[in-house]
Amino acid sequence: MLFTVDDASPVALAEQIAGQVRGALARGEIAAGERLPPARDLAAALGVNMHTVLRAYATLRDEGLIDLRRGRGAVVSGQVSAERIRLTELARAFVAEARRLGLGDDDITAMLKEVRP
Template sequence: MSEQISLDVRIDPSSPVPPFEQLRAGVLDLIARGEILAGSRIPTVRALAAQLGLAANTVAKAYRELEAEGVIETRGRHGSFIKAQADSARQRAGALAVQFVAQARDLGLDDAAIRELLDKAL
């Protein structure tokens, strides 16, 4: 299973934009900048709500919107993941990279060893 990533999204409580929309837009921005790759497991609703100081219902609403847009998918008890876009080679490659790193960590390799393997492959 993929390691859960952190969502570095800032919520401005004084903004006229509702917090759920700020979160939704923040996730989309992270994806667009390549900071979150397809296949990445995102925090649970409760964990992200605690991290951002938001109500769980606010985070759940943002996740529902992202899921309706085809940006994330929920895989039951396995969690929620960034969904690959059908027309994006970069997203597919990112999903493969996430999968490779997860499998390499399962084999007991640390990040330095994984980077070394990737450098050799390039």
């Protein structure tokens, strides 16, 4: 998997990295059990601080997409579904657009509650 970052992007570097992992999972380019590059190596390759990569990995861990273990590194979780990843990406895009329009958490939550299938 090839990682890239755009320093000119308004999206934080850690989120760019996490987004690339999410996208690769959704496209089936990486699968459960595969290891992601060590944070130190990826940071050096991208020219970013190692803590930026660790922040991206922590986000992915919190989302249940990867497991982080000392000495074992970052491993794609066995519970990953492409549908869930796609839904998460859509939710992120929705929240980002809502924030851009000045909506707060309560407004966003109310809007979601109004939506009916």
